[in-house]
Amino acid sequence: MRIGDLAAATGASARSLRYYEEQGLLASERSSGGQRHYPATAVERVALIQSLLAAGLSSSTIHDVLPCITEEAIRTPWLAERLRAELGRVETQLDSLHRTRDILAGLVEQYAV
């Protein structure tokens, strides 16, 4: 898969995919001419990255948390701790968003004609 295919398959722009690579979130092989090639599994990985970005994790946090290209950090207690911390953050955010949803729903009810 070339970058345009991956972009089409994931909805991310080619610019974003290059950015993910630059941030160490996504690996690619290069053709002899220097063009990026991706395995089919990259689609799933990009989806994961997008999901975590949408959850408010920074690319640097994702880099820390995903045992990515370099598998160095796997199963260190530090990684487990970091994961738990981010999970906590997301759950807090989930609670807060839940309350906001209720507020908005209240407004909708109040202003529905």
Place this chain on the structure above:
Amino acid sequence: MRIGDLAAATGASARSLRYYEEQGLLASERSSGGQRHYPATAVERVALIQSLLAAGLSSSTIHDVLPCITEEAIRTPWLAERLRAELGRVETQLDSLHRTRDILAGLVEQYAV
């Protein structure tokens, strides 16, 4: 209440409060010397603004959606529609965040030592 008090009461910076006013989200009376004064209800209003900002609504959207200082837009069908649209957005985001939470929880389980 002056701006410092409101900042202390809400956790927002004075800069942010002025910005909210600039964006038409928050009203203030001025003293003879030009300093802002807020009613006690402003605390609640700022909390609402923060909540909506945290949910990813832009200040311009909040301005549209909150029947704010100028009460012009109240109860127009358009407002009701806009509110429903934003509620939909937030609910979508909530779903997505929920899934992301599960993914993260899975990772935690996987990498827990």
Place this chain on the structure above:
DNA sequence: GTAAAACCTAACATTGACGTCAAGGGCAAG
């Protein structure tokens, strides 16, 4: 009345995840 603390406006700086543009190179089809 005076000093300190809080406030004012105005403007520029920051951050992060991209968009966009320029100048060029790779690659399949005709």
Place this chain on the structure above:
DNA sequence: CTTGCCCTTGACGTCAATGTTAGGTTTTAC
């Protein structure tokens, strides 16, 4: 081989909420 499309790197632009700084004014405390 060339046409046309996709790709490359690099650099600069954007956007939104907020930080920061500067230079001056108002309010509060003594």
